[in-house]
Amino acid sequence: MTKNINWFISWFNSKYYHILYKHRDDKEADIFMRNLISFLKLKKEEVILDLACGKGRHAIFLNSLGFNVVGADLSTNSIQKAKKKENERLRFIEHDMRNPFPEKYNTVLNLFTSFGFFEEDSEDITVLKNIKNSLEKDGIAVIDFMNALYVVKYLVPNETLIIDGITFNITKYVENGFIIKKIVFEAEGDDHTYFEKVKILDLPKIKGYLQTVGFKIKHTFGNYQLDNFDEHTSKRLILVLE
Ligand SMILES: C[S@@+](CC[C@H](N)C(=O)[O-])C[C@H]1O[C@@H](n2cnc3c(N)ncnc32)[C@H](O)[C@@H]1O
Structure with missing residues (x-):
């Protein structure tokens, strides 16, 4: 996390x-x-x-x-x-x-x-x-x-989205009362990892x-x-x- x-x-x-x-x-x-x-x-x-x-x-x-x-x-x-x-x-x-x-x-x-x-x-x-x-x-x-309850219930754990030529690999999970979204992709020659973390x-x-x-x-x-x-x-x- x-x-x-x-x-x-x-x-x-x-x-x-x-x-x-x-x-x-x-x-x-x-x-x-x-x-x-x-x-x-x-x-x-x-x-x-x-x-x-x-x-x-x-x-x-x-x-x-x-x-x-x-x-x-x-x-x-x-x-x-x-x-x-x-x-x-x-x-x-x-x-x-x-x-x-x-x-x-x-x-x-x-x-x-x-x-x-x-x-x-x-x-x-x-x-x-x-x-x-x-x-x-x-x-x-x-x-x-x-x-938040709806989002947790229908959480898609793994998803790949290709937008504007970028392949976003997204993992979602619940931890310590937060919904975590891990976003991994390669763009402009670099590997990137970002997180979103929103409280339930x-x-x-x-x-x-x-x-x-x-x-x-x-x-x-x-x-x-x-x-x-x-x-x-x-x-x-x-x-x-x-
Ligand atoms: C999910 S985006 C929504 C943006 C916009 N309301 C929209 O509908 O497109 C959340 C926004 O919250 C802003 N934000 C996050 N933390 C903030 C803070 N502490 N004070 C002010 N803005 C913040 C982010 O920079 C981002 O633009």
């Missing part, structure tokens, strides 16, 4: 992360955002934080609809790329979500499993506290996490976190069409918090 507790810095900052996950594209982001803003009735004058925004696929789409958006991420490369799309109502900042945010927002979005990366529960709770403290009065937060946070465990922070769950969805969450069949666990 990876001993590198900071795996999320190197992996998400590498161009290979974006190649392996290229199917998680703008189209997926656009559909989810359209459904979410229409459900939440978000207003264009409000400020949205896309927290752990990556290259900003959700933030850029929301801005294209007229929203005032800030995207924040730890990955220098992703933020540099995203910054090329900046305008007076779209900004990107490099920021570690374990640190408090410099501003307040009406809505904070944390999308596509951008949570549960850290060893200590206290670090997850710190992230939630930072989100809560960054909200304006009556603000809401949306956490789009994997349905089911709804009861997340509810415990939320209680500590003082967040209440307003809605629970199970996919990007915003169907109800079912722990046995839903792929996602999407929480709207206030």
Whole structure:
């Protein structure tokens, strides 16, 4: 298993992360955002934080609809790329979500499993506290996490994916309460090994976190069409918090 507790810095900052996950594209982001803003009735004058925004696929789409958006991420490369799309109502900042945010927002979005990366529960709770403290009065937060129980149940232990001419050999397993994904490939004349390590946070465990922070769950969805969450069949666990 990876001993590198900071795996999320190197992996998400590498161009290979974006190649392996290229199917998680703008189209997926656009559909989810359209459904979410229409459900939440978000207003264009409000400020949205896309927290752990990556290259900003959700933030850029929301801005294209007229929203005032800030995207924040730890990955220098992703933020540099995203910054090329900046305008007076779209900004990107490099920021570690374990640190408090410099501003307040009406809505904070944390999308596509951008949570549960850290060893200590206290670090997850710190992230939630930072989100809560960054909200304006009556603000809401949306956490789009994997349905951990579903992912564990249907875990594919070994898989080979060929994308853009790169053969990714992927091994997945559960260890010490985390889902580990080991990604091995050869590219540009070098052998590469990266890890993803996401904590198995089911709804009861997340509810415990939320209680500590003082967040209440307003809605629970199970996919990007915003169907109800079912722990046995839903792929996602999407929480709207206030
Ligand atoms: C699975 S990606 C999702 C990216 C984006 N939300 C999307 O849907 O394309 C997780 C993101 O979390 C970011 N991240 C990881 N640790 C972080 C931290 N401590 N603070 C801020 N961002 C972080 C990574 O750099 C990466 O961009």
